Amino acid sequence: MKKDIEIKYDIELNRRLKELPDFATDFILSLEDSTSIRTRIAYCKDLSIYLRFILNEVIINPTKDIVGLSVDDIRDIEEKDIRNFLSYLNDYTVEYVSTGGNMVKQSYSNSQQGKNRKIATLRTLYSYLLRHYGLTDPTKYINIKINEKVEIKNSLDGKEIDELVKIILSDLSGVSERQKLFHKKLKYRNANIILLLSYTGIRVSELVSLDIPDIDIDAGTFVITRKGGDQEIAYLPEEIIFHLRDYLEQRKSILDVNLPYRNALFLSNRKSRLSERQINTMLDKYASIVGLTKVTPHTLRRSFGMALYNQTGDIQLTADSLGHSTTETTRRYYAKPNEERKKKILGKFAYSQE
Known part of the structure; x- marks a missing residue:
């Protein structure tokens, strides 16, 4: 993991640890x-x-805050409290002080997947508390629901991706001069972001961590830092290499970059490493211009995974290219044959004669 990203995560983790008992x-x-x-x-x-739920809904002790909670405070938590917590996750409000010093209220809701993740977190916590404090696990009989029927979310085809890139590389009309200048300054960066996401299938977290030395244009390879910090070499399709070569030359010409981000491949307008949120905002903007439904970095990753599988029929190759540790996730979410592939295979189907 890149040093400046490590520092960012360390700061975030330490901040959150100070808010816990x-x-x-x-x-x-x-x-x-x-x-x-x-x-x-x-x-x-x-x-x-x-x-926060335990403190406000179960213990109901206004004299304490979360940091002041002890193991004894949660020793009597029962299964019914966990079930009430799951119901609470359907719709809850958090009140906090913003960075500007204002009191803010924000509402949240959790999907089944979000609830499953929180139960998994609590099971790991109570396993630790059992070993160290003898607490029983109130989540023991809570079943995690798995939706066996997987709904394949939206993906783009090659023409839609090309149209998205074409719009970015063209000069926008119907906008202010300031917006035109801003667009012109960043269009090669934005086009290469979309090309890398949709032609290599990397995660947006992997994309923002890329540094200039990670790209070897002559070899047609680049180094990905996967989740957990492991690194591996991946391949660049010839179709995007010439775009990326031009962008690299432009990026190397930017000299006045803050030291922690000097090697970052993709910079923000303020010359710091581009964030995942900024990439989402950029995709929203251009998808709207093209007339596409919501396009996210994962839409482009999914587009790559499904297209690769349909072209090769190789589940292991697709899983390896996406950075999946097993083929199960690939099979459930990406290995859906398209109509063209089904027609080609089933049109020639016949029982073998032995």
Whole structure:
């Protein structure tokens, strides 16, 4: 993982740990050798929501805050409390002080997948509390629901991706001069972001961590830092290499970049490493111009995975290219034959004669 991103995650984790009670902090720290820092940050978020619920809905003790909770405060939590927590996740409101010092209220809701993740977090927590404090696990008989019927979400075909890139590389009309200048300054960066996401299938987190030295144009390869920090070499399709070569020359010409981000492949307008949120905002903008429904980085990753599988029929190759540890996720979410492939194969189907 790149140094500036590591620092960012360390700061985020330390901030969240300070908002948790001692037993929860000790639990998170115990996971350091077995989980990535992003996973530990996600655990902190889940525990903060759970402990806020316990404090406000179960204990109902206005004299305490989350940091002041002890193991004894949650010792009597029962299965019914966990079920009430799952109901609470359907629609809840959080009140907090913004960076500007204002009191803000924000409403949230969780899908079944979000609930499943929080139950998985709590099971890991209570396994730790059982070993160290003898607490029983109130989640033991809570079943995690798995939706066997997978709905394949939207993806783009090659023509739609080409249209998206074409719009970005062209000069926009019907906008202000300031917007035109802004667009012209960043269009090659934005086009290459879309090309890399849709022609290599990398995750947006992997894309924002790319550095200039990670790209070897002559060899047609690049280095991906996968989830957990492992690195691997991936291949660049010839179709995008000439675009990326031009962009690299342009990127290397930007000299006045802050030291932590000097090697970052994709920079924001303020010359820091581009964030995942900024990429989502950019995709929303251009998808709207083209007239496409919501396009996210994962839409482009899904488009790549489905197209690769349909062209090759190779589930293992598709899983490896997407960075999946097993083929099961690939099979459930990406390995859906399109109509052209089904027609080609089934039109020639016959029972073998032995």
